[in-house]
Amino acid sequence: MAQDELAVFREHWKQELKNKTDVQPVVSSPLLDIPGQKDLKNRYFEDKPSNASNSEEDCHTRDGEASLGGGREGARGGKIASEPEEDQPEYVSIARGLLGGRTSPLLDRLQEERIRRKRQYHSRTNICSVSLQQQQQQPQRKVKKGEELVDQLIQDLNEVNDIPFFDIELPYELALKIFQYLDCTELGRCAQVSKAWSVLAEDDVLWFKMCTKEGHHQNARVSDSPCWKSTLRDCRNSAKTVRFNWKNRVGSISQLQYELGKVLCDVSSCDHFVLAGYTSGDVRLWDTLHWDSRASYLKPNGLTANTDPRPHVDHVQVNGTVAAAAYEDGCVDVWSTETGEQPIHHYQTPERVQAFALSPDSPALCSSSGPEIRLDTADDRGYWRTACRIQLRKSVQSLVMVPGRGQQCPLVAAVAGDAVYLISPREENPQTLHFVYDHPVTCLDASESQAAFGVRSASWAMYDGGNKIHVYSLETGKPVVCVGSSPGDFSCINLKNSPAHLLVCGNKDRRVRVYDLRSGSSVVSLYAHHLGVTAVQADDWKIVSGGGEGLVCVWEMRMTAKLWEMHNRHPVRHVRFSTSTLLTANIPDDKSPRGACITDDDLTAHRRHRGVICYYDFSEDALTQDHILPICRSNYAESSGYNYNISLTVPYDRLSASNHSY
Numbered sequence: 142m143a144q145d146e147l148a149v150f151r152e153h154w155k156q157e158l159k160n161k162t163d164v165q166p167v168v169s170s171p172l173l174d175i176p177g178q179k180d181l182k183n184r185y186f187e188d189k190p191s192n193a194s195n196s197e198e199d200c201h202t203r204d205g206e207a208s209l210g211g212g213r214e215g216a217r218g219g220k221i222a223s224e225p226e227e228d229q230p231e232y233v234s235i236a237r238g239l240l241g242g243r244t245s246p247l248l249d250r251l252q253e254e255r256i257r258r259k260r261q262y263h264s265r266t267n268i269c270s271v272s273l274q275q276q277q278q279q280p281q282r283k284v285k286k287g288e289e290l291v292d293q294l295i296q297d298l299n300e301v302n303d304i305p306f307f308d309i310e311l312p313y314e315l316a317l318k319i320f321q322y323l324d325c326t327e328l329g330r331c332a333q334v335s336k337a338w339s340v341l342a343e344d345d346v347l348w349f350k351m352c353t354k355e356g357h358h359q360n361a362r363v364s365d366s367p368c369w370k371s372t373l374r375d376c377r378n379s380a381k382t383v384r385f386n387w388k389n390r391v392g393s394i395s396q397l398q399y400e401l402g403k404v405l406c407d408v409s410s411c412d413h414f415v416l417a418g419y420t421s422g423d424v425r426l427w428d429t430l431h432w433d434s435r436a437s438y439l440k441p442n443g444l445t446a447n448t449d450p451r452p453h454v455d456h457v458q459v460n461g462t463v464a465a466a467a468y469e470d471g472c473v474d475v476w477s478t479e480t481g482e483q484p485i486h487h488y489q490t491p492e493r494v495q496a497f498a499l500s501p502d503s504p505a506l507c508s509s510s511g512p513e514i515r516l517d518t519a520d521d522r523g524y525w526r527t528a529c530r531i532q533l534r535k536s537v538q539s540l541v542m543v544p545g546r547g548q549q550c551p552l553v554a555a556v557a558g559d560a561v562y563l564i565s566p567r568e569e570n571p572q573t574l575h576f577v578y579d580h581p582v583t584c585l586d587a588s589e590s591q592a593a594f595g596v597r598s599a600s601w602a603m604y605d606g607g608n609k610i611h612v613y614s615l616e617t618g619k620p621v622v623c624v625g626s627s628p629g630d631f632s633c634i635n636l637k638n639s640p641a642h643l644l645v646c647g648n649k650d651r652r653v654r655v656y657d658l659r660s661g662s663s664v665v666s667l668y669a670h671h672l673g674v675t676a677v678q679a680d681d682w683k684i685v686s687g688g689g690e691g692l693v694c695v696w697e698m699r700m701t702a703k704l705w706e707m708h709n710r711h712p713v714r715h716v717r718f719s720t721s722t723l724l725t726a727n728i729p730d731d732k733s734p735r736g737a738c739i740t741d742d743d744l745t746a747h748r749r750h751r752g753v754i755c756y757y758d759f760s761e762d763a764l765t766q767d768h769i770l771p772i773c774r775s776n777y778a779e780s781s782g783y784n785y786n787i788s789l790t791v792p793y794d795r796l797s798a799s800n801h802s803y
Contacts, residue, residue, distance in 0.1 A: 151292070316341055321350065325373075345369045352376065379760075383721045386759035387683065387695070390705045397754040399425050404734065405752030406453055408715045408726035411460045411501060414478055415724060417754060418454025420732050424466045424474075426459070426481060429722070429756060437481045439464065444489075445472050453732060458499035458506070463519075465506050467494035473508055475525070486517065486525040498540035498553065501637075505551040509537035514555060516566060528566040533557045538582070543615060544637055545589035552615065554592045556582045561594055563615065574613045575620075583608075584646075586634040590615055593644055595631025610634065610646060612658060624656040624663070633677050638717075640681050647674025653686045655679060655698065665701055669694055676716040685723065687713025693725045693755075711752050723757040 311319075320341050323331065332342035348369035352358055357376040358365070366372045386392050403420040410416070415427040422445065426437040445451060445468055452470040459465070463485075465475045471493055475486035492510035499506050504519035505528075512535060516528045528551070535558035543552035553564040555571070559581050562571040574592060575582075585594045593612045606626040614621050625631070629650030639645050643664075644656045653674055655665035670688025677686045683704070684696040689712040695704045707725075715726035734750040 313341075317344055317346065320344070321347055325351065343370065348373055380720070383759055384682070386721075388697070388704050390695075392757055392759035395756045395758075397425075397427055397756055398751070399423065404732050404750055405726070405728050405754070406455065406732060407457045408728065408754055409457045409459045409499075410715070410717045410724050414459050414461070414464070415754065415756070416457045416459035416464050416466075417726075418457040418466050420453045422451030422454060422468065424454060424457065424464075424476075426464055426476075426478065439466070439474075439476045440482050440484070441466075441468075442472060442474050442484050442487045445470070445474070455494055456497035458497055460499055460501050460503075463499070463504050463506075465497070465499050467497045467508060469493055471510060473506070475506060485523070486519070488515075488517070488527075490515070496537050496540040496555075498542045500542040500546065500551055501544045502547055503551065505542060505546075507540050507542060507551075507553045509540055509555070511536050512557065513537075514540070514553070514564060516551065516553060516564070518551060518566075529564070531564055531571055533562065533571070534560070539585045541585050541587045541592075543587050543589065543592075554585060554587045554615075556585050556594065558582075561585070561592070561613075563592070563618065572618060574618060575611055583630045584632060584634045586636040587615070588636045591621060591636065593634050593636045595625075595634060595646070597630050608648075610644070610656070612636075612644070622658050622661045624658070624661050625654070627652075627654075629673075632674055635678050638678050638680075640679070643679070645677050645679040645684060647677045647686060649673040653677055653684060653696070655684070665698055667696055667701060667703075669696075672712075676713050678716050678718060680718075685716050685718055687716045687725060689713075691727055707755070709753050709755070710749060721758065721760040723759070724754070725757075726752070726754045728752045 320328065320331070328342045328347065332339040345363060345366075345368070349361075349363045349366075352369055352373040353361070355373070355376070357373065363369070397415060397417070399417065399419060406418045406420055408415070408417050413428060413430045415429060417425050417427075419425075422441060424439040424441070426439055428437075440446065441451075448470070452468040452472070454466050455469050456467040457465070459478070462478055463475055464478055465473065467473050471490040473488050473490065473494065474484040476482070477485050486506075490508065490510040490513075494508050494510050496509040497507075504525075506517045508515055512533045514531045514533065514537060516530075517525055518528045519525045533555070537555050537557050539556045541554045543554060546552060550565055550567050554574075555562045555564060559578060560576040561574045561582055563574050564571045575594070575596075577596065579599045581597050583595045583597050585592070587593070591612055592615055593610055595608060595610050597608050598606075608625065608627045608630055609623050610625045610631060611623050612621045613619065624644070625646075627648050627650055629648045631646055631648050633647040635645050642657060642659050644658055645653065646656070647653050647669075651668060651670055651673060653665070653667040653669045654663050656662070657664050665684070667684070667686075669686050670690060670692055672689030675687050675689050677684065679685070679698065682698055684698055686694050686696070688694075691709045691711055691713060692706050693708075693713055693716065694706045696702065697704055709727040711727040711729045713725055714728040715724070717724050729750060729752050731750075734747075
C-alpha cells in the first residue's frame with residue numbers, strides 16, 4: 142500500500158487499541174516480575190524448545206501469546222489484564238497467531254522463517270540489548286504492547302510473503318482444491334502473491350484440467366506433458382492462428398479427384414476419413430491424416446463386381462470404424478476402414494435403397510427400400526446381424542441414426558411422408574414422434590437428446606404462419622419448441638454439429654437461419670444463395686453454407702458478414718468442417734451427361750461433368766509460403782486477385798485448369 146495509506150492505517154489501529162485498553166483496568170503484580178526477560182520481537186524469533194522438558198513450558202508460552210493481555214505477558218511484563226479473551230478484536234487474534242506461530246502443517250517452514258528473521262533483525266540494529274534492558278526495568282503498558290503488536294504485524298504484512306494466511310492452516314491438497322475454481326487470469330494474479338501461492342498456481346493438475354476443459358487433448362493424461370501451462374498456451378496461440386486463417390482464407394486446398402471414375406454420386410466424411418461413390422460403381426476412401434498413401438480402393442461384392450455394366454453407387458456413409466455403400470441394384474456393402482478392400486458384410490434389398498444412414502460412433506447401419514426399414518448391427522466379435530425390420534405406411538424419404546449411443550441400443554429417426562418415427566430394436570412397433578395430415582416433412586436431423594425436422598405447410602393452410610421446424614425430445618417423445626415461419630421449404634438442418642441450444646438451417650427462400658432453442662427466436666438470418674441453401678454447418682463463431690449454384694460461403698456469426706466464398710460448377714451437397722479443416726463436395730444432379738455414355742471413345746466423363754471434392758487445411762503447418770504464386774498471396778483490395786484462389790495453395794496446373802474449365 143502507499144506510504145500515506147499505511148500511516149493512516151497504523152494510526153487508526155493504534156488509536157483503536159488505545160481506546161480499548163483505556164476502558165479496561167490493569168492490575169500490576171510485582172511478584173510476577175522476572176528479570177532478564179526478552180521483548181516480544183525476540184520471542185517471535187526465539188527457537189522452539191526441542192527437548193521434552195521444555196514442551197510444557199512451550200505450550201504454556203504459545204497459549205499465553207494467543208491473547209493480548211494474559212498468560213506469559215502478565216508473568217513477564219508485570220501486569221495482568223482483566224479483559225476477557227472473547228472480547229478481543231479478531232485482528233488481534235490473527236496478529237498473535239502470526240507472531241506466536243501456532244501448530245500447523247508448516248512448522249518447519251515457520252522455524253526456518255524465524256531463524257532467518259532473527260539473523261536479519263540482529264544485523265539491522267546494534268542496540269537490541271539496550272532496548273531489552275529498558276523493557277525489563279520498566280513494565281510496559283498495555284497500549285505500548287498493542288502498538289508493538291501493530292508495528293510487528295504491519296512489518297510482517299509488508300515483508301513476509303513466504304507464508305500466506307490460509308496456507309498456514311490448510312494442507313496443500315485442500316488449497317489446491319480451492320485454486321481449481323480460478324481461471325487463467327486469476328491464477329496468474331495469485332502466483333504473484335507469494336512463493337507458496339506461486340507453487341499452487343503452477344500446479345500441473347490445475348492446468349491439465351483447464352486444458353481439457355477448453356477442448357484440447359481430451360484423451361491425454363497428466364503425465365503426457367511436462368508443463369501443461371505451456372501446452373495450454375501453445376494450444377490457445379494455435380487456435381488464434383487457425384481462426385485468423387479461417388477469416389482471411391489462408392491455407393492450402395486439395396482436390397480429392399478420382400480421375401478414372403465417372404460422375405461423383407455421393408460423399409460422406411467423419412473425422413479424417415472421406416468416402417466417395419461414383420457412377421462407375423467404384424468406392425474410394427481417403428485418410429486425410431496420411432496423404433502419402435493413395436486413396437484406398439474398396440472392392441465390391443462378387444455379385445456387383447460381375448455385373449456388366451456395374452451399377453451406380455447411390456449412397457455412401459463412413460464413421461471411424463466402418464464404411465458402407467448402397468448400389469442402385471439394391472446391394473449394400475460394408476467395409477472396415479482399417480483393412481479395407483473386401484467387404485465384411487453384405488446384403489441385398491428387394492428394391493432400390495432410398496435412404497441410408499450409419500451411426501457416427503458405433504457399427505450400426507440402417508437402410509430403407511420403399512416402406513421397409515432394415516437395421517443391421519455388429520457385436521463385439523465383429524459378427525453382423527439384422528437387429529430389426531419394420532414396415533411403415535409410406536415410403537421412407539430420409540433416415541438419421543441418433544449419435545452418442547455407443548454400446549447402447551441404436552435409435553433411428555425416420556421420415557415417411559408427413560410422419561416422423563423413432564425406431565428401436567427393443568420395441569416391436571415404431572414410436573410416432575410427429576404426424577400432421579397433409580403437412581410433409583422436408584428435412585431431418587438428430588442430436589443425442591433431440592430430433593429436429595422441417596414441416597411444409599399445406600397450400601390450404603398458409604394462415605398458420607408458414608413452414609416451421611419442430612424440435613422433439615427423444616427421451617420423452619414430446620415437442621420441445623417450434624421455430625420458424627418461412628414461406629419456403631426448409632431444405633437442410635444441422636442440429637447434431639451445432640453449438641448448444643442453437644440450430645442452424647437452410648431454406649429454399651435463399652436464407653440461412655440460426656435459431657435459439659431456449660427462446661424460440663431467430664438470432665441470425667443471412668441472405669446466402671440465390672438457388673437455395675443445400676448444406677450448412679455452424680460452430681460458436683462461424684457458419685459455412687453451400688448452395689445450389691455451387692457457392693461455398695463462410696460467414697462470421699456475430700457480425701453477420703460474409704468472410705469469403707468459393708465457387709464450383711455443381712450444387713454443394715456436402716459440407717463438413719472441424720477446427721482447422723473444411724471438406725466440401727459439389728455433386729452433379731445429372732449422373733448420365735450427354736457425351737459420357739459407354740459407346741464413346743473416352744470412357745470417362747468430361748471434367749466439367751464429374752463433380753469435385755475440395756479439402757481445405759487452415760492449420761499452422763500448412764502455411765508454407767515459399768511455393769505460393771504471388772497472385773495467390775494477393776489481398777481483397779486487388780480485384781484481379783479475387784478471381785483466383787486468394788492465399789490458398791494450389792499447384793499451378795490445377796489452378797489454371799480449373800479457371801479454364803469453370
